[in-house]
Amino acid sequence: MRPTSLFAFLLAATTAAAQETPATPSETAPIPVKPEPRPERPAPEQPEPLESQTSDAPLASAEAPELQPVADPNQQRLVNGAPLHNPNVAVHVVQKKRFADEGRHEFTLYPVVGQVNGRFTQHAGSALHYTYHLQENFGLQVSTTYNWYSNESLFNLELIDKVREQAQAASALLLLWGAQAGVEVTPLYGKFAFYDNHLLQFSLVLSGGAGIGSTRVLIRPEVSNQVDGESFTVPARFGDTGTKFLGSVGGGFRVQFGDSMALRLEVRDLVYTARVDRVDGCNLQDFQKLEDARGNGRPFSELGLSGSCQFQKFDGVDPKTRKNYREDIVLGKDLVGNPSSDVLNNLSFYAGFSLLF
Structure with missing residues (x-):
């Protein structure tokens, strides 16, 4: 039994030595090459579970309108930056004024301002207005009007001449x-094309104001007079009736x-x-004194x-x-003998041009 045990011990020692000593590669054996590492691709992000989403995230409305499909690719064509032919796109355009007024x-x-509703009166004159545009659609205005022609209407003059009324x-x-x-x-404005594609800017303007105006009344219309065989045209005579409220x-x-x-x-x-x-500052009592003094030749300056x-x-x-002006005393007395009052409307058409700066 002893030789057998010795042989087994030597065999085990030889096997252990062979495992501890590295093997020498032969000259013809290929040298192993370490492969280069490949870059790792990032893993795709996984959607967060519903439990991890916050409750404050906006949810799609169940009543949102369903988008219409666009079958024609021409409907996606951009017109000035917007697909106007797309039924899913609504574009609202507000274009600015070409010239600002603010x-x-x-x-x-x-130059000419003419009355258009002359029943008993007729006016024609000129006007000058100044406007400061405080804002684009609001301005302050000062206006003056002078009527270089103001007379009673032909209808009223005909009544005086024919029926003495x-x-x-x-x-x-x-x-x-x-x-x-x-x-x-200026509540609204716009543009329109005029002659060879010229654009003109127009505005609707509304105005209102208040002030004073000077008034007069017809004492005697224009008449013809004959003296020593010569004919004269006596111009109409007007009397001052003072300033009145004007709106x-x-x-x-x-x-x-x-x-x-x-x-x-x-x-x-x-x-x-x-x-x-x-009339000309004289009331009924003044005209009565003037009429009495006219008959006896007393100077008017002494009448008080x-x-x-x-x-x-x-x-x-x-x-x-x-023409003797003392004859107009009776006519003036008739005007103030029965004081009258009224509110008159002078509807006139204005046509003019403006300079802005």
Whole structure:
């Protein structure tokens, strides 16, 4: 048994030595090459579970309109940056004005202003308006009007000539000049093409104001007079009736040419109070004294008339027509004998041009 055990021990020692000693590669054996590492791709992000989402995240509305499919690719064509042919796209465009008005000054001249509702009166004149555009659609305005022609209408003059009748003095009160301050608003504006693709800018303007106006009344119409075989035309005689309250409302269009020129077409209604109880500052008592003094030749300056009575206008003779002004005393007395009052509307058409700067 001892030789067998010795042999087994030697065999085990030899096997252990062979395992501890590395084997030497042969000269013809290939040398192993370590492969290069490949870059790892990032793992795709996994959607978070529903439990990890916050409760504050907005949820799609169940009532949201369903988008319409676009079958035609031409409907996706962009027009100025927006697919206007796409039924799923709604585009709203608000285009700015070509020329801004805010902070600008505007002077408007109306060479001819004509009354269009003349029943008992007829007016024609000129007007000048100044507008400061405080905002784009709101401005402050000062206006003046002077009527270089103001007379009773042909209808009223015909009544005087044929039947010796006429409208009440207050209903035929004439406006000589007026001055007002007010506002102007521009609620809408737009553009239109004019002659060879030129664009003009227009605005709808509304205005209103208040002020004072000077009035007068017809004492004697124009008449023909004959003296020593010669014929003369005696001009009409008017009497001053003082200043009255004046208001106005109006509207129209402003068409702008370029940056600094504009054309205005407007209709305005001038409303003024009318009460005739004095003519040339003389009341009924003054006319009574003037009439008594005319008969006895007493000087008017000694009558003790009221301070506002301009008695000089009823004294003397016109050297050209030889018209005696004392004959107008009776006519003036008739006007103030029955004081009348009214509210008159002078509806006029304004056409003019503006300069903006």
